[in-house]
Amino acid sequence: MTSRKMTRKTTVGSIDPFVLDFTAGSDLQLDLALVQADCIGSAAHVIMLSRMPIRPKVITGAECKAVIRELGSIMQRAAAGQFSISLDDQDVHLTVERILTAKLGDLGKKIHTGRSRNDQVAVDLRLFAREELIGTVSEVLTLAGVLLGFAKRHEAVPMVGRTHMQPAMPSSVGLWASAHAESLLDDVALLMAVYDLNDQCPLGSAASYGVPLPIDRALTARLLGFSRPVHNVLYANNARGKIEALVLQAMTQVMLSLSRLAQDLMLFTMPEFGYFTLPAEYGTGSSIMPQKNNPDVVELVRARVARVMACELAVMDIARSLPSGYNRDLQEDKPGVFDAVKKTATALELLALAVGSASWHKKAILKSLDDDSLFATDILEYLVRKKVPFSEAHQLVGLTVRHAIESEKRLREWSVQEWQKFSSKFGADIHDLFDAKESVRGKKTIGSTHPARVKQTIVEWKKTL
Numbered sequence: 001m002t003s004r005k006m007t008r009k010t011t012v013g014s015i016d017p018f019v020l021d022f023t024a025g026s027d028l029q030l031d032l033a034l035v036q037a038d039c040i041g042s043a044a045h046v047i048m049l050s051r052m053p054i055r056p057k058v059i060t061g062a063e064c065k066a067v068i069r070e071l072g073s074i075m076q077r078a079a080a081g082q083f084s085i086s087l088d089d090q091d092v093h094l095t096v097e098r099i100l101t102a103k104l105g106d107l108g109k110k111i112h113t114g115r116s117r118n119d120q121v122a123v124d125l126r127l128f129a130r131e132e133l134i135g136t137v138s139e140v141l142t143l144a145g146v147l148l149g150f151a152k153r154h155e156a157v158p159m160v161g162r163t164h165m166q167p168a169m170p171s172s173v174g175l176w177a178s179a180h181a182e183s184l185l186d187d188v189a190l191l192m193a194v195y196d197l198n199d200q201c202p203l204g205s206a207a208s209y210g211v212p213l214p215i216d217r218a219l220t221a222r223l224l225g226f227s228r229p230v231h232n233v234l235y236a237n238n239a240r241g242k243i244e245a246l247v248l249q250a251m252t253q254v255m256l257s258l259s260r261l262a263q264d265l266m267l268f269t270m271p272e273f274g275y276f277t278l279p280a281e282y283g284t285g286s287s288i289m290p291q292k293n294n295p296d297v298v299e300l301v302r303a304r305v306a307r308v309m310a311c312e313l314a315v316m317d318i319a320r321s322l323p324s325g326y327n328r329d330l331q332e333d334k335p336g337v338f339d340a341v342k343k344t345a346t347a348l349e350l351l352a353l354a355v356g357s358a359s360w361h362k363k364a365i366l367k368s369l370d371d372d373s374l375f376a377t378d379i380l381e382y383l384v385r386k387k388v389p390f391s392e393a394h395q396l397v398g399l400t401v402r403h404a405i406e407s408e409k410r411l412r413e414w415s416v417q418e419w420q421k422f423s424s425k426f427g428a429d430i431h432d433l434f435d436a437k438e439s440v441r442g443k444k445t446i447g448s449t450h451p452a453r454v455k456q457t458i459v460e461w462k463k464t465l
Contacts (some may be wrong), residue, residue: 008088015059022085023328028085030334031092035078037127038092039071041120044073044223045203046111048216063107070103071096093120109396114215115206118237118326122202125240127224129247132341133195137188138253141350145465146356147261151177152458157452158436159275160374165267169377170369170439173360174454176264178461183257185464187250194250198243201226205236208325237326241319242264244333251344255305258347262298265354274364279357282350287311297354301347308343311336348369369436372411373401376440378433379411386425396423 007014015023033037049058050064059067074096076323077083089095094117101108154173161171201221204210210233231234268275278295286292315333322329376397383393400422404411412434419426432438440449447457 020090022257024087024090025331026335027091027331028087030338031085031095032078032083033338034092034121035083035096035127035309036075037124038096038120039075039078040127041123041203041224041322042096042111043068043071044220045115047223048220049110049113049214051219052214054214058113059107059110063110066104067100067107067111070100070108073254074099091117091121092124094119114213116326119202119205121144122205122236123224125244125334126198126200126202126226129198129243129337130195131227132345133198133247133250136251136341136344136348137191137195139345139352140184140188140191141465142430143348143352143355144181144461147181147184148458148461148465149356150358151175151181151454154360155454155458156254156437156440157360157362157365158369158440159370160363160368162448165369167374169374170436170449172440172449172451172454174451174458175449178454178457180261180264181461182457183260184254185461187254187257188464190253191205191250194246196227197246198231199227201228202230202236204241205230205233208234208237224458234324238324240326240330241315241322241333244337245312245315248308248337248340249313249321250257250445251340252305252309252312254344255301255308255347257305258351259302259305261351261355262301265358266302273368275368276361277359278354282354282357294418297350301351304343304347308340311340313364313380366436372404372434373437374436375411375433376401378439379430381431382421382430383425388423388425 006017008017008020046059046064046067050059050061052058074083083095085092085095089098095400097108097112099108100111151174154177157173158170159173159176161168161175201217201224203224204217205214221227221229230239265276265278267273269278278298280293282295282297283293284296286294314336316327318333379400380390380393380397383396385388388396400411400419403422404414412431416426416428418429419430441451443449444453447453
């Protein structure tokens, strides 16, 4: 390796070009997502500086207005795709300051008074996270609404309920769809809890230990729409990594809900099931098999859960061994944060569109209920109601199902005499049990399959929406 004596002059000193490139990392691209937040944070900070009770004023009221005007111009340029970050500037913070200095002279150099890039990036990320959390809640509620609408349209349609992926007992389309909606609504509760933790302003903590100026941290918190400042200035920086990990934990939980929904859609759209059909435009064909339309959307949603989980783990792993105060390691949590929130938002939007436009096939769903073993639990409860102890009833029903398989004769075709070979408790009414709709209607407890209960669930969750 050859030695390099040349250095490159930057806003924060002369740096070896190789080191400069290494330390800037991916911030030149990633920080473009923080331009709006950085300008908003700077505007609040400048307003606070203009109100500091010192003489002479660091920034006058007129100077404050001039800075805010230029910050607005920067935001407009960024929205139009006309903002870039150079290697010399390294990040969004120094780029904004350089532009302000070029436009306003020494006034632009004053805006960094009373803060550090440490609390600046912390507030930027919290503002970014706030918007993403709100957006994610909105997308989650949209998908939950689509699922509840699907549940309402098919609330009384029976379908096979499964455990261990094997047929278990009659359920309903309404129960299935509303179960996925309820999972998402739990995710909303977690997103809102994370929102509350994120809803604290770190600005004014500076490098981690405050500043010897009479800054008003409560004012900047209010101006930025936070409910309160992060109280301890050291924790304001120690919370970096922790807050991002909490945001990604919430995203991970959303993605886990989507993964289970995606897996169900994959199974239920297989020709062997044929319960639903996803729109052709949400799949792709094969390069060799002309008949194929592959469910790429749900497959990729399922896979990207792992990507979001990996982002969360990476952020936690970065933060787990850091000492107190700001550490440059934290720069490396940005790629995971931005990637995870984008993947979550995209997956939510696509599944809402796919589920909303899916078609269902009642004939195939009802045909799958033709398996007599699905009614084994109904038969067991029939015996329990006739005073047969549960364990004994369980064993008896297991014997009847096995005998039916071995004799190749369906349970619903047995005569009463054949049933009574297993127990005298069986009567002619045993044949009434082999009705999926009645089986579904028989479960009347809170949240169960009875159409009235499903309807009640849908009404309650729609109130939440």
